Amino acid sequence: MTFLKAEQPQLFKDHAYKEIKKAIIQHQIEPGSMLYERSLSESLGISRTPLKLALQQLELEGWILSVPRKGISVKTINKQDVDEVFQLRKANEVLAIELLIPLLNHETIDKIEKADEQLYDFREDPLKFVYYDSSFHLLLAELSQNHRLYQLIHNLTDQFNWFRFAALKAGQSVDEIYYEHKLMIEGLKTRNVRQTTEAVLNHIDHAQTIIANLIDNEENPMTH
Amino acid sequence: MTFLKAEQPQLFKDHAYKEIKKAIIQHQIEPGSMLYERSLSESLGISRTPLKLALQQLELEGWILSVPRKGISVKTINKQDVDEVFQLRKANEVLAIELLIPLLNHETIDKIEKADEQLYDFREDPLKFVYYDSSFHLLLAELSQNHRLYQLIHNLTDQFNWFRFAALKAGQSVDEIYYEHKLMIEGLKTRNVRQTTEAVLNHIDHAQTIIANLIDNEENPMTH
DNA sequence: ATATGGCATCTGGTATACCAGATGCCAATG
DNA sequence: CATTGGCATCTGGTATACCAGATGCCATAT
Structure with missing residues (x-):
């Protein structure tokens, strides 16, 4: 029995992983640009050994x-990449809904509504809206009680956010998506799998359309 | 233009990753047992640096x-782990079927039937049967043309094989599963999404039942 | 002018030395 | 006898030196 918290030590590899991924998602590092272990380790203030571990994780997750x-x-993406991510998102977020609905109770529904209110507060602030929108989807995944599914959706929403930051930079807003959440929540509150599933699919399809148009239309630094 | 094949160099980390994973799947390393970087690196004949990369990949994939x-x-597993893996398998193999069917042609159907014949040849050899059964499922994933989905199913079938080797060691055979493939193939040949989906779900459910019983019934070295 | 060979210098891959946390034994102490 | 403090020795984490493949420049040869 241990009372003093055995707080996880902060490992350099985890710190490096988060920093680099954030820089990629927020397009501080352009797709296609090179990364060099020596200069990266220097700018992060760590040695190449933990950095290699961070880089490998990013590679396994498809970022580099x-x-x-x-x-x-840093990987460039094309329309097929977008399609792949969205196909997976749709199938697995639907799975999360199916698993989640039989588990709902007052407490969890409350959590979901609270998360949606937070989202509403940032409907005018695209950057924060992106963040809280992901949190909303992740909350549903978490409540599905399948940890592997949570991890998968986490990874997919991160990749989606990468696309989305590009859309924001290109001046396209996707904020109207907020109203689609309302339909999802109604479906959840009435434990209606079909309604919720449809709302989720519409929601994701809507986002996919916007992103796909962005990718298709022109030369931009995300594509190769 | 390069004609001389730029064959990928064999990296020590990849070799170590494959060897250790194989040893875990085939239960040459028992769940719950400790791994030590120094002794592992010695027995593999490599240093700790590439070994750490291999171990991290195994950790990210949930093996250790x-x-x-x-x-x-080495991770131990419980019934929830089995449920999680099978929930993901079902949703994503169904997705693979849905994506695959519109893409089918004579050539791909031929490949699928060839793979099934190979499977039939090993219906009496459990070890090889396990291998070719995975190949069959992986072929369907590959033909779905979604590379991320392929990787995901690859990982899930590997974990499934881990369970399955335990079943084989416990004297339980799962070979009758072969005949369920026939139904899947018929569905594919007639491009019938519903029939194929149902056959896949039955197929996976059948396997899940066998594994779940094995895990539930007794103390065995996989559970904690 | 062009083709070529070799060297300087990039890159990541690997081996290894060293550091720090975790653990358990055991002697010193009450 | 029970408790505790410290040291020996495990562990993985980190830094670093060295190795080898890849690349491009430039002198040289044709």
């Missing part, structure tokens, strides 16, 4: 491409 | 648990 003895680059 | 400065252990 590492070619042995040649170099590491 | 690493506690900073304390140790690394």
Whole structure:
């Protein structure tokens, strides 16, 4: 029995992983640009060993491409990448809904409504809206009680946010999406799997359309 | 233009990853047992740096648990783990079917039937049967043309195989599952999404029942 | 002018030395 | 006898030196 919290030590690899991923998602690092272990480790103030671990995680999650003895680059994306991510999101967020609904109770419904209110507060602030929209989807995944599913959706929403930051930079707003959440919540409150599923699919499809148009239309630094 | 094949160099980390994962799946390493970086690196004949990369990949994929400065252990599993893996398998293999069917042609159907014949050849050899059954499911994932989905199903079927090796060790055979493939193939050949989906779900449910019983029934080294 | 060979210098990959937290034994102390 | 403090020795984490493949420049040869 241990009372003094064995707080997890902050490992350099985790810190590096978060920092680099954030920089990629927020487009502080452009897709296609090279990363160099030596200069990165220097700017992060750590050695190459924990940095390599961070980079490998990013590679396994599909953010960067590492070619042995040649170099590491931030991945560029094309329409197929967008399609793949959205196909997976749809199937797995629907799964989360199906698992979640039989588990709902007053407490969890309350949590969901609270999360949605937070979202509403930031409907005019695109950056924060992106953040809280993800939180909303992640909350549903968490309440599905399938931890592997949560991890998967987490990864997919991160990738989605990457696309989305590009849309924001390009001046496109996706804020009207907020109102689609209302339909999802109504479906959840009435434990209606079909209504909720449809609302989720509409919600995701709507986002996909916006992103797909952005990717298709022109040369932009995300595509190769 | 490069004609001389730029064959990917064999990296030590990949070799170590494959070897350790194989040992875990085939239960040469028992769940719950500890792994030590120094002795592992020695027995693999590599240093700790590439080994750490291999171990981290195994951790990210859920095979092992690493506690900073304390140790690394092979994960034990419980009924919830089994449920999680099978929930994900069902949703995502159904997705693969839905994506695959509109893409089918003579060539791909031929591939699928060939794979099934190979499977039939090993219906009496449980070890090889496990291998070719996975190949069959992976082929369907591959033909869905969603690479992320392929990777996901690959990971899930590997975890499934881990369960399955335990079933084989416990003397339970799951070979009758072969005949369920026939129904899947018929559905595919007639491009019938509903029939194929149902066959896949039955197929996976059948396997889940066998594994769940094994986990539930008794103390065995997989559970904690 | 062009093709080529070799070297300087990039890159990531690997091995290893060292650091710090965790643990358990055991002697010193009450 | 029970408790405690400290040290020996485990563990993984980190920093760093070195190795080898990849690349491009430039001198040289044709």
